[in-house]
Amino acid sequence: MNFDISGAKIFFRIPTHLPLIGDIVVSETVVVSWLVMLIITGLCIFLTRDLKVEHIGKRQALAELIVESAENLVRNNTGGNKFDYLIPFVGALFSTSVISNLISLVGLRSPTADLSVEAAWAVTVFTMITLNKIKAGGLLGYLKGFTTPIPVMTPFNILSEIATPISMACRHFGNVLSGVVINGLIYAALGVASAALFGRIPGVIGDFLGSRVPILAVGLPAILSFYFDWFSGIMQAFIFTMLTIMYIANAAEG
Numbered sequence: 001m002n003f004d005i006s007g008a009k010i011f012f013r014i015p016t017h018l019p020l021i022g023d024i025v026v027s028e029t030v031v032v033s034w035l036v037m038l039i040i041t042g043l044c045i046f047l048t049r050d051l052k053v054e055h056i057g058k059r060q061a062l063a064e065l066i067v068e069s070a071e072n073l074v075r076n077n078t079g080g081n082k083f084d085y086l087i088p089f090v091g092a093l094f095s096t097s098v099i100s101n102l103i104s105l106v107g108l109r110s111p112t113a114d115l116s117v118e119a120a121w122a123v124t125v126f127t128m129i130t131l132n133k134i135k136a137g138g139l140l141g142y143l144k145g146f147t148t149p150i151p152v153m154t155p156f157n158i159l160s161e162i163a164t165p166i167s168m169a170c171r172h173f174g175n176v177l178s179g180v181v182i183n184g185l186i187y188a189a190l191g192v193a194s195a196a197l198f199g200r201i202p203g204v205i206g207d208f209l210g211s212r213v214p215i216l217a218v219g220l221p222a223i224l225s226f227y228f229d230w231f232s233g234i235m236q237a238f239i240f241t242m243l244t245i246m247y248i249a250n251a252a253e254g
Contacts, residue, residue, distance in 0.1 A: 008114055029114040036099050036111060040092075066091070077242065078249045086248060089128075093121065094241045101176060101233030112176040112236075115169065122165035125244045129164065132251040168243055175236050 008028040015023050047063035056064070070091040074083055097112065104110040111117045134142045146157040 008109060027114075028109050029111045029117060032103060032108050033100070033111040033117065035108070036096060036103060039099055040095055070094075073241070074245060077245050083245075083249055083252070086245065090241055090245060093244060094237055097121075097172070097237035097240055098234055101237060102230065104180065104233075105230075110176055110180065110233075112172060113180045115173045118169035118173045118240075119165075121172075121240070122169035125168065125247065126165035129247050129251045132248055136252055164247065168240065172236050172240050175232060179232055 010025055010027045011031065012026050013023040014026065047059055047066070049059075051060055051063075067087075070087050071084070074087050074090055075081055078086075100110055100112045100117070104113075130142070133145070137145070146154045146161070148157070
């Protein structure tokens with residue numbers, strides 16, 4: 001049984017004839033990312049359709065529960081409603097991360113198993129952190145912060161600032177990709193073991209149990225998928241979102 005960990009498949013390229021940009025690559029990550037966005041958009045339309053003030057239905061109750069959870073997550077970790085403007089962003093970030101992580105359950109490659117996705121999220125968060133720091137202390141105050149506590153620390157402070165988005169991206173990417181690789185390796189190994197063990201049985205039965213339906217690969221991968229896809233996927237989305245809230249809140253407070 002073959003197991004490919006070379007990365008996302010490239011479906012086609014769109015030539016731009018621009019040396020600095022190169023071709024636009026439409027890969028499996030891009031396609032699945034758009035699918036994730038369509039799923040989230042569809043859920044938002046479905047949950048917010050025909051809202052009522054009284055006698056609300058289960059659909060609206062679920063929508064209100066999601067919004068209230070996002071509000072509590074931000075307010076409980078920032079000490080009030082000062083950062084309510086983060087609620088839509090945090091909700092979008094968390095939902096995108098969760099669905100991207102869990103979409104592998106239906107056989108699609110998770111977009112978060114591609115470092116470029118987390119890198120884009122991290123750059124967005126880093127931009128918000130920087131803007132909040134400039135807003136809190138001004139541009140000169142932001143630049144002066146690199147020289148504290150003593151000017152000789154400036155290069156290290158700059159490296160520390162750059163390390164923030166890199167660490168956020170690599171942490172999320174590493175955990176998701178490791179789950180994909182471990183699950184795939186175990187499934188492939190169990191398939192090989194099935195072929196070696198049951199392939200010795202002569203006739204149709206040996207062929208069926210050994211190659212067509214690798215019986216040893218039934219069960220264990222599903223149990224591991226519960227951890228790597230469900231638990232770890234949701235946990236990594238929560239950690240990334242919490243780090244985003246804390247970094248931005250700390251930056252705004254100077």
